[in-house]
Amino acid sequence: MAEMNMVQAINLALREELERDPDVVLLGEDVGRDGGVFRLTEGLYEAFGEERVIDTPLSESAIIGVAIGMAAYGLKPVAEIQFLGFTYGAIEQLFSHAARLRSRSRGQLHCPLVVRTPYGGGVKAPELHEESSEAMFCHMPGLKVVVPGSPWYAKALLQASIRTPDPVLFLEPTRLYRLLREDVPAGDLPVELGKARIARPGDSVTVVAWGSMLEKSLRAAAGFDAEVIDLMTLNPFDAETILASVRRTGRLVVVHEAAQTGGFGAEIAATVAEDAILSLKAPIRRVTGCDVIPPLPLLEDYNVPTAKQIAGAIAEVLAF
Amino acid sequence: MAEMNMVQAINLALREELERDPDVVLLGEDVGRDGGVFRLTEGLYEAFGEERVIDTPLSESAIIGVAIGMAAYGLKPVAEIQFLGFTYGAIEQLFSHAARLRSRSRGQLHCPLVVRTPYGGGVKAPELHEESSEAMFCHMPGLKVVVPGSPWYAKALLQASIRTPDPVLFLEPTRLYRLLREDVPAGDLPVELGKARIARPGDSVTVVAWGSMLEKSLRAAAGFDAEVIDLMTLNPFDAETILASVRRTGRLVVVHEAAQTGGFGAEIAATVAEDAILSLKAPIRRVTGCDVIPPLPLLEDYNVPTAKQIAGAIAEVLAF
């Protein structure tokens, strides 16, 4: 068992899947010879060759479109889009095809496609490199949206994503790529898509977070009797785990990096307001990014929730 | 003053704007010689010529992209996309450019662009002709999303949309195109983007709806002391009007045709759960489409809320 950061954990997950299943292929811009702009696919081109680790021309829509064709034919393609902001050019392929192939063919065709892409801020890059628009993709039935919050879960969830017959948008929190290290063992890791986990148990308030905000939420929760739920799969999401927790704690704080309005925090708040309102001892609080275009590096941090902000919200609902 | 349906009201709005402002141009597939696949732009090509009513090749992304260039140059383009489902291919232009031009240029450039498109079911057409994914567009700061619920408001809101310096996605409920008739006067109609309206006052429950579900919500409300709010602008949306109403009525039902999970009803529910939860006398209820791909005509109706369903939810929260 080796300590590794999320980049290494994802690389290991890809390597193991490539080894165990000849149907797995990777494709994307610079994933091959270069090893990926984040060095995430390093060594895989050398190990598995250009037929399985495919450097593509610059066309996000064709990367996903071609991968859909491969998936329909029976392969398990893992497509990399360099940043979530560049999937916007491929949304038609994701929404009109990947998500619908099974439905359209009445279950005959599947689309076991994974689209991996970093999301959120943290690398101080130009615009469209820090998008956190996961909610847009959670309104598309047929598509799964998976977001890991630590190296161990990155490996486990990516392997599960590659093995599910449904198409998965796999969002990797750029901010965490090299921030955390964890023991990540070789081999299969037990995790189930569609299930949230209690990342930290507690009794007085439920904090729901995912991906880039999980680590901050855990830090913020430290001073309180707060339960932190790592949502992991955003679509379809695990309402039951959240509801059960809120029914116990009576308080809900939802945290995301994305803009407040229309963010996925709204869905969680709405679900609780529909199905667990009789347990609520305080108003629901969302701690989110602002309703703005993610700013360039010099102002980027203004837009990203801090652990202090999250702790403030926790204290507020507890004091209510 | 003439009685007209929504198609005629929109046609009139376009005609008047073309007349009063030489910067207004229309573009899209079949908007010219053919008069639009819904006959919505009928007569405009003949009246204003091919320089102002522009038939384009089949490229949604270029229609919006070219319109952005026109808008940046100073025109006020109104682009038609034949169905909301085909805007998916143009989302990169909408999200990465139209919504950001002002921010990116630090206020120097504007993007006074309107993208008109029918949304929702009702014409029994093949797939992608009945999408109701408005929520995806409401998570994009910088973009306005406007949805009329009757002929009068279609004209008023379209004119306001053409005149605002911000880019607007203008969603026309296909279902209502020819369903309702209203007196729609010539000339400017008073309406403000970003403001909701009380379509029907009431004291016991607040029903929030828009576009394709407004008419059904009004029918459903008829038997109750229900206040119906026509949201009209979904992004940025008028939280204050909703909160004020819920503070009075103590009950909230939100209605939309879109899938439940991640729909815009979640944002409204979340807003109330944050800011007016102490006024709530019952859990919030969402009446929505199902978490499915909108089905083809034979099963389409299963997926669309009925007035009966809405009335059921109203009765339920009233009885709580």
Add this chain to the structure above:
Amino acid sequence: MSKKIIASFTVSRLEILDEQGRVDAELMPDLTDPDLVRLYELMLLTRQFDQRALHLQREGRLGTYPSVLGQEASQVGSAYALQKSDWFFPAFRELGVFVTLGYPLAEIYQYWNGDERGLLCPEQLNIFPICIAVGTHIPHAVGAAMAARYRGDPIATACYFGDGGTSKGDFHEGLNMAGVFQAPVVFIIQNNQWAISISRNHQTAAETLAQKAIAYGIPGIQVDGNDVLAVYQATREALQRARSGGGPSLIECDTYRMADHTTADDAARYRDPEEVQRWQRRDPLLRMRRFLADRGLWDDARQQQLETEIDARLDRAVAREEATPPARARDIFAYTWTEMTPRQKRQLQQLRDLRELDHG
């Protein structure tokens, strides 16, 4: 220090069978008499199906329907060159290909009647579901071709789309990928001169659609799309090249949409009836029938007999379609994800409670 030519390209057009039914013997494809008759029969079946569909639509027994009238040769000729193991990626106006490949006729009616069960492809056929978003299926055909090559399957994929489809970004991105990876795929443009009301000349300033292949470094050819023999021959060559490692090709079938865009359209609003009349003379069935008659392979009696047989077959297909029990509410949920979510189950329960007999 110069201005010099560094590359030159040409675009060819293939014609074999002319309007009078005469063929160019040198170019004549390697087809037996039964093959030639079969091509005609399939075109007639396509035409009669199409007419029946228009009929049913007018009677309210079918939804909006896109006629293929005039495009029978472009579709039957190209599809006839496909092998069973090849994969076919349709747009939405490829009735003639479905018919040629043996797709159940009842299911085709079913689909156009607004029932997705019509897209459930029989196991032994490799037919992708109809694609409504114009041009967006092009990369799928490229990906499937790449997957087939990766697996070592000696097949090709055939991707159909219209003149309008060539304007979408997916056309460009897909063909470029195919060129770079030398994928075994054949792109078949059904250039029927119209994309709803947009004429070919308003769709692109390129003189031909075939020349768009030059942008991707792949072979492109124009064929007389109303000449079933030329279409067959060009497709066969391209498929063989693809299957034998020669990479992708683009074929422009120069044909015509004789009918309205769909039953919801009125082409009289935007196109000159004289243009339609001109193309009437180039009818793809007529010239093939003349050719067969000259060869002694066809006569009026056989024509009448076949028409009657087809009619009976269509009667049976329509009857089968109309006897299909209605789909269940559950079907709108069942194929979304591999498993139904708890929320979907609740939604289905609500439908059952509230709506069992209420579609309003």
Add this chain to the structure above:
Amino acid sequence: MSKKIIASFTVSRLEILDEQGRVDAELMPDLTDPDLVRLYELMLLTRQFDQRALHLQREGRLGTYPSVLGQEASQVGSAYALQKSDWFFPAFRELGVFVTLGYPLAEIYQYWNGDERGLLCPEQLNIFPICIAVGTHIPHAVGAAMAARYRGDPIATACYFGDGGTSKGDFHEGLNMAGVFQAPVVFIIQNNQWAISISRNHQTAAETLAQKAIAYGIPGIQVDGNDVLAVYQATREALQRARSGGGPSLIECDTYRMADHTTADDAARYRDPEEVQRWQRRDPLLRMRRFLADRGLWDDARQQQLETEIDARLDRAVAREEATPPARARDIFAYTWTEMTPRQKRQLQQLRDLRELDHG
């Protein structure tokens, strides 16, 4: 009944100034001696700015930066052909164009330092903001060109993008629209042979990028992109054609990215250093300097003097950039919509309460 050629096309390449500094007198553009010197000065300014930027980045005084080393002629030569009223649509690696058009140098540093105020274009310039999503600005240049023509403004728009940019759907859709509407736009490909680690030959199977123009029925030409005179001449012709109603053109500047993709990249991982050396010999400044020296327009003393002047200018620009007061939190809200929403106001207030001195 035939297989016949129905269209033929050629692609030409323009070269005027060779590596030794010799010119083809017949092709020599109509430029005065001061123009010729100015072209060289602008290339030198571009190069020195670029080197300073790399320096600042290494010192942590600038963010990730994309060098234009090697592309000076492709950028300065083409930009020099623009008139003040023409509109320029950049990708993100067009420093030489910004410099040539007189964009404030401090603002260019500011942008690459992660401060969007660097995109605030001076009133008298028609420069669109930098486009990060590769190729997606192409339709904007087409739309602006159409708008200009609609208004009767006798201008053209110039749209720059890389070899990688030609693969995006927007390239296709934009050029096709431009062809159909004969928009006054010139598309200028900075073919620097690489898109991060993807070489030109892996980007497309087309032998040249210029031939992609054929797909849209518009003129296309390849120029030696390290030859500032050829680039100028080709661009000038294309702009004049556009301004006088002759429609759009595509220009492929055949050049080379001498540096890493950006300061975050390490090109040694994927490309052969010998290739870089080969292009070193084709340096665009060197040949122009030789040419000017032969004409008696340049010597070492002038070179040294200019280098010193530019250095001083860059010092001032960097100092000005670094003296700029930091942007305020309010700035992230102020330009989203025309008016701040109530929710944004609340968010700003929360930032002020919680975060005034807390960026963590």
Add this chain to the structure above:
Amino acid sequence: SAGPPEGPVTEAPVVSGEKKAVPLRALPRVRALAKARGVALETLRGSGPDGRITEEDVLTAAGAEPSGDAGD
């Protein structure tokens, strides 16, 4: 083991405290009202459906006349 770093905690831990054996059900406004009137909700028996504590329950316990909204 292949378990996650802090053990595979994928389900809500079993809650031990008896105080939560019968979860208290009341709208936030009812809870707020109880707090304002100094009523300990734990002492009440809900008269609403499924034992839900209603506004009336609180007001009765507080010995007051039913009045207007708790508001927020």
